[in-house]
Amino acid sequence: MIALAAISAVTVGTLGLGAWGVRFVRTTSDLLVASRSVTAWWNAAAISGEYLSAASFLGIAGLEMQLGASALWQSLGFTAGYLALLLFVAAPLRRFGSYTIPDFAEARLRSPRLRPLASAIVMLISGFYLLPQLKGAGLTLQVVTGSPYWVGVVVVAAIVAINVAIGGMRGITYVQAFQFWIKVFAISVPACVLLIHFGGLPERAALFGRELPRAPHALTVTLSGRQQVTFPAAAHITIAGRPVSVPAGAQRTLPGGVPIRLPRGTVVPVAKGTAAQTGEQWSRPVGGTSQSSPVLVYSLLVATFLGTMGLPHILVRFYTNPDGHAARHTTVRVLSLLGLFYAFPAVYGALGRALTPQLYMTGQTDSVVLSLPKAAWPGTVGTLLGALTAAGAFAAFLSTSSGLLVSLAGTISHDIWPRVRREPPSGVSVRRWRFRAAALCAMVIPGLLALLAQSIDISILVGWAFAIAASTFCPMFLLGVWWTRLTARGAAAGMIIGAGLATAAIFTGLALGDSQASVAAALLAQPALITVPVAFLVMIVVSLRDPARAEASAEMLALHAPEGLGLRLAEEDLDGRPEIAATQRT
């Protein structure tokens, strides 16, 4: 009940602040107003607030509990992505003055024909990234209220779609910054309180030694449906009151809906798809299991390091920086804020392995951040801490999915719709209605997919979004910013092949099912290590062979010349692009 109240408070608070903020900024353009008044720290908090999603809040701890310490590479990659963004694109992209990725593609390569392609990829990435947010929402409401999984998916999809459609919480720096600090508070306070409560990490043998996770006390688990599990050691359990003995290594299908009792000290069975690991295997960052092979780790790092710059909802936030210099310094602050946040999820994964090992049996390790506090500290304190993490998780879904839906709806209403209907340019009010309709419709497909994707880990879903972004927009940005000879044809070829290969690998991996311990299986699960170099190579080769070569000196001036010299047409241009600004904010 308390948790539900906390979730409602975060939701209402966010929507309320958004609506209140919108009334203030309705007349002027928020991004440009903000650019003159917001400090680098506020901006950095806003960028981090929009970035920290269900994958960061729930997924990393869940994956750490399931796979082991190798999951921590993911949080390092999520942070390092901003270093790549800082080194190669932050200042030039801010100077160039495009609000969206399709804008950049069209303006830099002087090709209106790149627009639909870039828009399609924006939709692909946003869709892949929305899916895990909705999955996290379904899981959270399930853990907190006991409602079926689909309820949370539908509720959050509806809240976010309606909110974006009526125009709340968008481009509003202070709301996003507020969200960031909610998330830091919600993840750090329970982690610290629990560590102090236990005086460090309990059950070290199962974390770092030779032990498998055991029930810390007698556990009663009720599965939501039939579940196939493997017993790594012999066990005597009670199913619906009947004692059952299981030999070591046996596979059993356990019934759903009836209480299953594991006596204290029982080695906990693991759900299908999860490997039982001793503490030594679990705590090894690389090479502990097939799912932490060096190839997979490097592929994941490439995806996150290079994919961050290609996420559709991140670029527009950089326009609250007044100039390229400020964009750089804001990004440095983002690095430190993300570093602060990512210190905490690891605590939940480790404590969860020791204190809530029944999640290995239910297969819901993604919910460890939510269910750990109550299990670790029964009573009021645990309930309050659990309410706090649930509220933080909701803040994560709301901010990230709103940002993504804005990009998605903006792309549909601005790029796809007029092209399909072949309409002449239309007025502001028509565009506004179109944006609203698009926001409502764009949520349907990710929502339906989220209902199907219940069994896939949040972090793995997000890893795919990063892989696609890294194999498409990253090479387009890096070559477009630093190489004069990139042509529209080269960029298009590279993006099509990058997106096609990455998507094909992901779906092939899904179709083949999990996991043979081979390099090929690892690269199907996370294809970035192959697809990114291929996309770069295709872009370079096709551009070099393209007869229509351009030196792009005007574009290079716009990208690289510092502001305030009166050289830059873009400086004056930025305020004069109401059409693009309108789709961001209508």
Place this chain on the structure above:
Amino acid sequence: MSADGDRTAPALRSPRQELADSTAHGEVYLRRLRHAQLQLSLLALVAFGAVFGVLPLALYLLRGLDHVHLLGVPLPIWIMLVPMSPLFIAIGWLYARRADTLDAAFRDLVEK
């Protein structure tokens, strides 16, 4: 050189004019800035790669580290959790400072 030649000599045009008209000289100024910035970014990338990029391989090969415990937690986990973020911030901060210096030098060149 004759008096006539002096009047039209490129030296009389300021770098700002060269850039605004995007003449051959202007392009050279800008290309020099772009190359300097790219070199700096690549240098920062190499610094990043030399530490963080080799870390997974190092932890994979140096199995002995798993048995070194600090406060009951294996050393590799400490290495991942503690010093990496400060490293990113330090590289980012140094890079941003140096990139600003390059921009400022270009600004001086154009405004002189």
